[in-house]
Each structure stands twice: as C-alpha cells, then as structure tokens.
Amino acid sequence: MSITPFWSRSILSRLYVLHNAIQSSVSVPEITQLFSQNITFFLPTEAALNASITSGKLNFSSNAYNALSFLTLNGSYHTNAFSASRNFYTTNSHDLMSIGPSLLPNYTIQPNLFEIYSGLTKATIVSQNIQCSNGLIHMVDNFLQPANTPLITISDLAELEYMEGLLKSLNVSDTVSGINKTILAPTNEAWAAANGSSLPFGTLIHNLKYLVIDGSYTSDMFLSREPVSYTSDYRNMPITIQLQQGRLSVNGAAFIVKTDIMTTSGIIHIIDTVLSADAILESTRSNASATPSTISSNGGTNDDRSTTNKMPLDSYSMASLSYSNSVHCIYHYLLICLIAYFCY
Structure with a gap:
C-alpha cells in the first residue's frame, strides 16, 4: 500500500500530519515497506491521530513503526469478513485485536456497524472499505493500542485499584495470569462491600479463582436469555451468565458493568459484586444431598433393600438354594461334634 496514492484520495487528503510525520520518522524505510504490502x-481519523501524537501514544521518533504495524492486518479484509461474528485477528505487529459487529448498551447487535477491541482501547469503523492499489483502508475513531498482561491491565484501570492491591500485596497475581482466560473483575466498591481485605487468605484465593473462566469470551458470546454455564478455575465449578432485561447477569447475583477489555491472554469484564466461591460450593453440595431418591415401580425407592424388589426364584434356583441350605446344616453339625470331642 504505497503512501503516495493514499494522499491523492479525498478522504485522506486532510491528514497531512501523518504523511509529514512519516517522512520525518527515523523508521521511514520500515514504514514504507509496511505500506507497500x-x-x-x-487509519485513525485526524482528531484521533492528533490526540495520539499529543499524548505520546504515537511517537515518530521512537515507536512509529510498531504503532503503525499494529494498525494493519496482512491481506485485504472487507467489512463483510467482520459481519458474521466477532473474531480475533493477528496484526502485523504479532498482537491480537478483536473485530466484529458493534453492540448497543442493551446488547443489541448492530450488523452494519463494526467495532475493534484492543487492550484498553476500542474503536468504531466510521468509514469502510476504502480501496487502494494494494489493500483496503477502514477509518476508525480512536487510536488503537496493543493489549497488556492481565495484571498490568488491571493496574491501569482505576475501577480495579482494590483488586490490584489484593493481587500484589498477597502475591497472588498468578490467579489471573492463565492463558486463554476470561476474568470477571469486581469493582472497588464491590470488594469494599465484601470486606475484601479482611477475608481469610484461603477464601480470597477461592473467590479470585472462581472469577476466572476457562476460555476467551467477548460479551457478544453471552447473549443467551437462558443461563449458560462456563467452567471456572476454582474446582471447575460452573459460573452462569445470561442476558436479563438488557443486562448481563452472572449467577443471578452480579451484573457485568464494563465489557471486553482485552489482555495478552484473554478478556476482562468488570462486575459489580464479589461472588463467594465457598458459599456457592456449599450451596451446590446442599442441593446435591437434598436430591430425593427416585421412586421404583412398586412404591419403594431405588435404594430400598427390602424383598419387594427381589425377583422370584425359578425351580432350578429353588433346588440350588435347598441344596446349599442342606450343606450348610451338615457343616454346622460336624463343627459342633468336633467342639464337643475336644472339650470332653
């Protein structure tokens, strides 16, 4: 995708700031090669681009090539490729971004509007499928950045400061560091309401593990109106998520209040309540022990040991039983005789 043809197109003609910055970059050869494929x-809009340069997210004296590599995919992807479902794509910087149809706040899918998730950043495609001689441009309304590890991501979110403190002070960050995991992270207020800092160490570990789901799940995968069970990292106990009245409910006891924060090893969703793993485990055990025995056809239970559940014996079995009883009686008679002989 050569740079010169870009700037001849009207939609990009006003983005001279990027063109001029590239020409002054120390990475001109690498960037030129990147855009020749x-x-x-x-491509961020002019406002998004200027904001990224002002904030230092895009610095043409140091990180320009890596930053721009992250904004590109190898090959031409028309938005039709993003319309069926949300998927993960590997960028030319070897990072992941998630692209798919947008969701409204009430989790209604917008099939013709597309959103990109990456780390703490999200962007909407505001202009689609701009054809160039060697690829496609999609203009986005935010400057996207690569994801970080789960712990760094939690540290970067003000609403997860309490959880960050627990993970670091107790040296238990490994509970959220697994590969291909979805983390349900309670807010500061949720941990405070649960007296998180006063919880016994074991209880805290159980809660943290229970909040980690095996697999990477973006919010569009939780849109069932019936409870769907997912496997947690605490004893493989199930955790259920469903869409209820425009909100994502977790175990019927918490709601997801912020969605789709990507990490290098999965996804984080923020919830408004700390779920007690031990209480849920005890409830599960109680429900299992309270399950009634099944009733048999004769009115007894399947655990009934009474003769009502025994099959009648046929003539051969009766004869065998009679012979066995006779042998048993003879054996006892001989034993009594031997005892009498030795005693007297």
Whole structure:
C-alpha cells in the first residue's frame, strides 16, 4: 500500500500530519515497506491521530513503526469478513485485536456497524472499505493500542485499584495470569462491600479463582436469555451468565458493568459484586444431598433393600438354594461334634 496514492484520495487528503510525520520518522524505510504490502489499514481519523501524537501514544521518533504495524492486518479484509461474528485477528505487529459487529448498551447487535477491541482501547469503523492499489483502508475513531498482561491491565484501570492491591500485596497475581482466560473483575466498591481485605487468605484465593473462566469470551458470546454455564478455575465449578432485561447477569447475583477489555491472554469484564466461591460450593453440595431418591415401580425407592424388589426364584434356583441350605446344616453339625470331642 504505497503512501503516495493514499494522499491523492479525498478522504485522506486532510491528514497531512501523518504523511509529514512519516517522512520525518527515523523508521521511514520500515514504514514504507509496511505500506507497500497487501494490507488492511485501520487509519485513525485526524482528531484521533492528533490526540495520539499529543499524548505520546504515537511517537515518530521512537515507536512509529510498531504503532503503525499494529494498525494493519496482512491481506485485504472487507467489512463483510467482520459481519458474521466477532473474531480475533493477528496484526502485523504479532498482537491480537478483536473485530466484529458493534453492540448497543442493551446488547443489541448492530450488523452494519463494526467495532475493534484492543487492550484498553476500542474503536468504531466510521468509514469502510476504502480501496487502494494494494489493500483496503477502514477509518476508525480512536487510536488503537496493543493489549497488556492481565495484571498490568488491571493496574491501569482505576475501577480495579482494590483488586490490584489484593493481587500484589498477597502475591497472588498468578490467579489471573492463565492463558486463554476470561476474568470477571469486581469493582472497588464491590470488594469494599465484601470486606475484601479482611477475608481469610484461603477464601480470597477461592473467590479470585472462581472469577476466572476457562476460555476467551467477548460479551457478544453471552447473549443467551437462558443461563449458560462456563467452567471456572476454582474446582471447575460452573459460573452462569445470561442476558436479563438488557443486562448481563452472572449467577443471578452480579451484573457485568464494563465489557471486553482485552489482555495478552484473554478478556476482562468488570462486575459489580464479589461472588463467594465457598458459599456457592456449599450451596451446590446442599442441593446435591437434598436430591430425593427416585421412586421404583412398586412404591419403594431405588435404594430400598427390602424383598419387594427381589425377583422370584425359578425351580432350578429353588433346588440350588435347598441344596446349599442342606450343606450348610451338615457343616454346622460336624463343627459342633468336633467342639464337643475336644472339650470332653
């Protein structure tokens, strides 16, 4: 995707700031090579681009090549490729971004509007499928950045400061560091309401493990109106999520209040309540022990040991039983005789 043809197109003609910055970059050869390939480029709008340069997220004296590589995919991806479902894509910087149809706040899917998730950043495609000689451009309304590890991501979120403190002070960050995991992270207020800092160490570990689901699940995968069970890292106990009246409910006891924060090893969703793993485990055990025995056809239970459940014996079995009883009686008679002989 050569740079010169880009700037001849009207939609990009006003983005001279990027063109001029590239020409002054120390990475001109690498950037030129990148844009000479067949790629899909998620080009930030002028406002987003200027904001990224002002904030230092895009610095042409140091990180320009890596930053721009992250905004490109190898090959041409028309938005039709993103419309069926949300998927993960590997960028030319070897990081992941999630692209798919947008969700409204009430979790209604917008099939013709597309959103990109990456780390703490999200962007909407505001202009689609701009054809170039060697690829496609999609203009986005935010400057996207790569994801970080789960612990760094939690540390970067003000609403998870309490959880960050627990993980670091107790040296238990490994509970959220697994590969391909979805973390349900309670807010500061949720931990405070649960007296998180006063919980016994074992209880805290159980709660943290229970809040980690095996697999990477973006919020569009939770849209069932019936409870769907997912496997947690605490004793493989199930955790259920469903869509209820426009909100995502967890175990019927908590709600997801912020969704789809990508990490290098999965996804974080923020919830408004700390779920007690031990209480849920005890409830599960109680429900299991309270399950009644099944009733048999004769009115007894399947655990009934009474003769009502025994099959009648046929003539051969009766004869065998009679013979066995006779042998048993003879054996006892001989034993009594031997005892009498030795005693007297």
